[in-house]
Amino acid sequence: MRTGDRQLIKELNVTAVITTIREHEPISRVDIARLTGLSKATVTSITQMLLRAGLILETGSGDSRGGRRPTLLRLNPTARLAVGVKIAPARITAALTSLQGQILEMTSVDLPSEPPAIVEAVEACVRDVIHRAGFTLSPARLLGVGVGLPGIVDPTTGASISSYFLRWQNVPIKRLLETRLGLPVYPENDANCFALGEYWYGAGRGASSLLGVTVGVGIGAGLILDGQIFRGALCGAGEVGHMIIQRDGPLCNCGRFGCLEALAADAAVVQRARQLKGDWEAYPGGRPEVILAAQAGDAAARQALAEAGEWVGLGLANLVNVLSCDFIVVGGEAVSQAGEMLLQPIRAALQRYVFSPLSGRVRVEAARLGDEVWLIGATVLALQRFFHAPLKVAVTR
Ligand SMILES: [Zn+2]
Structure with missing residues (x-):
C-alpha cells in the first residue's frame, strides 16, 4: 500500500470515529468500534489522538454489560466554535455555536436596505457575537462563518447569484466577508441551512x-x-x-x-x-x-x-x-x-x-430546532469541514 493511501485511510477512519461520537455521544470505545466496523485497537489509537488534541473528553461510565463499566467519550464542545448567520428579509441574526450545535451567544440587527450596507452589517454582527461570548476573532478556535440567505448561491464561488428578497444579483458575498473577517465564510441558500440543521442536530x-x-x-x-x-x-x-x-x-x-x-x-x-x-x-x-x-x-x-x-x-x-x-x-x-x-x-x-x-x-x-434551526444549520456549513478532517484542522491551526 502506498503512503498516500495509508494516510487517506487514516483520515477516513478519524472522520468515522469523530462523526460517530458526534451522533451518539456519550459513547464507549466498544460501541464506536461496533458502529464503525473498525477494530478496537484502531478506535483506541484514534480516540487517544483526539483526546491529546483536546477535541474529545472522557466522561463518566456507561452501562455495564457484565464486567467493568466502560468509559464514555463525548465532544469537547468548545474546543472549536463556529458562527452562523441568517440574513432574513427584515433582520440579520448571528449565533456562535459549540461543536455540538449549541448556541452560546446570539445577536441581531435590522436589515439595511442597500447591498453594501448588508455586507457591513453582517460583519458587525459576527464581530459582535464573538466579542459578547468573550472570544477573539481568531482562526485558532473559530472554524468559520456559515451564512444562510434567501435565493440562489453558487457553491463554487460562494457568490449570491440572485436573491429576490435582498434585491441583489451576483454579489460575491464569500469574498467580501472573508476579506473583512479573515475567516473562511460559507454562504448557502437558507432552506438548505434549515435542512442541514435538522439533519445534524434535529429531527433528522x-x-x-x-x-x-x-x-x-x-x-x-x-x-x-x-x-x-x-x-x-x-x-x-x-x-x-x-x-x-x-x-x-x-x-x-x-x-x-x-x-x-x-x-x-x-x-x-x-x-x-x-x-x-x-x-x-x-x-x-x-x-x-x-x-x-x-x-x-x-x-x-x-x-x-x-x-x-x-x-x-x-x-x-x-x-x-x-x-x-x-x-x-x-x-x-x-x-x-x-x-x-x-x-x-x-x-x-x-x-x-x-x-x-x-x-x-x-x-x-x-x-x-425551532426558530434557531437556520442559524444552527448555517454553523454546520463551517462545522462539517472540521468533522471531515478534525486532526488536520487541529494540527494546521
Ligand atoms: Zn412562483
Missing part, C-alpha cells in the same frame, strides 16, 4: 437522507442526500415553492401562475380564509391571526389551513414520486405555529398522492 439526526421543507412567508426546501446538500447543476434545487401544481392558478411572486407558494404560503392562507368567511377585512393580523382563529374553532380559518396543508402535501408527493425520499421534516413559521393543523393534512395528502408502491413508507416529522 441519524437519517441517511432528508427532505427539509419550510412553510411561512414563502415555501422552500433543502434536500440532503447521504449527508450532502443536493444543489443540482443550476444550483437552484429545492425551489419547491415554485413547483406549479395548479394550471392557470393564482399569480405567484415569481410572475407565474399556480405555484405551490401562491396556493399555500402565508398570503394565500389569509386570502383563502377571508374568501371563505366572505369578509375581505377579516384577519387583519395576517397568518398568525388565521391560525389563532382556527385554534379557537373558526371554520373558515380551519378550512383555509387544511387546504394549504393539502397543497403542500400534494407538492411533496410529487417530489417523493420523483426522488423516492422516505423522510420529510416540515418546519417554518406557519408550521411551528399551527403544528398538527397543518401537518395532519400534509400527511393525509401524501398518503393519497404518493405513488402506491411507495405510499405509507414516507415519514413526516415536525422540525425540532
Whole structure:
C-alpha cells in the first residue's frame, strides 16, 4: 500500500470515529468500534489522538454489560466554535455555536436596505457575537462563518447569484466577508441551512437522507442526500415553492401562475380564509391571526389551513414520486405555529398522492430546532469541514 493511501485511510477512519461520537455521544470505545466496523485497537489509537488534541473528553461510565463499566467519550464542545448567520428579509441574526450545535451567544440587527450596507452589517454582527461570548476573532478556535440567505448561491464561488428578497444579483458575498473577517465564510441558500440543521442536530439526526421543507412567508426546501446538500447543476434545487401544481392558478411572486407558494404560503392562507368567511377585512393580523382563529374553532380559518396543508402535501408527493425520499421534516413559521393543523393534512395528502408502491413508507416529522434551526444549520456549513478532517484542522491551526 502506498503512503498516500495509508494516510487517506487514516483520515477516513478519524472522520468515522469523530462523526460517530458526534451522533451518539456519550459513547464507549466498544460501541464506536461496533458502529464503525473498525477494530478496537484502531478506535483506541484514534480516540487517544483526539483526546491529546483536546477535541474529545472522557466522561463518566456507561452501562455495564457484565464486567467493568466502560468509559464514555463525548465532544469537547468548545474546543472549536463556529458562527452562523441568517440574513432574513427584515433582520440579520448571528449565533456562535459549540461543536455540538449549541448556541452560546446570539445577536441581531435590522436589515439595511442597500447591498453594501448588508455586507457591513453582517460583519458587525459576527464581530459582535464573538466579542459578547468573550472570544477573539481568531482562526485558532473559530472554524468559520456559515451564512444562510434567501435565493440562489453558487457553491463554487460562494457568490449570491440572485436573491429576490435582498434585491441583489451576483454579489460575491464569500469574498467580501472573508476579506473583512479573515475567516473562511460559507454562504448557502437558507432552506438548505434549515435542512442541514435538522439533519445534524434535529429531527433528522441519524437519517441517511432528508427532505427539509419550510412553510411561512414563502415555501422552500433543502434536500440532503447521504449527508450532502443536493444543489443540482443550476444550483437552484429545492425551489419547491415554485413547483406549479395548479394550471392557470393564482399569480405567484415569481410572475407565474399556480405555484405551490401562491396556493399555500402565508398570503394565500389569509386570502383563502377571508374568501371563505366572505369578509375581505377579516384577519387583519395576517397568518398568525388565521391560525389563532382556527385554534379557537373558526371554520373558515380551519378550512383555509387544511387546504394549504393539502397543497403542500400534494407538492411533496410529487417530489417523493420523483426522488423516492422516505423522510420529510416540515418546519417554518406557519408550521411551528399551527403544528398538527397543518401537518395532519400534509400527511393525509401524501398518503393519497404518493405513488402506491411507495405510499405509507414516507415519514413526516415536525422540525425540532425551532426558530434557531437556520442559524444552527448555517454553523454546520463551517462545522462539517472540521468533522471531515478534525486532526488536520487541529494540527494546521
Ligand atoms: Zn412562483
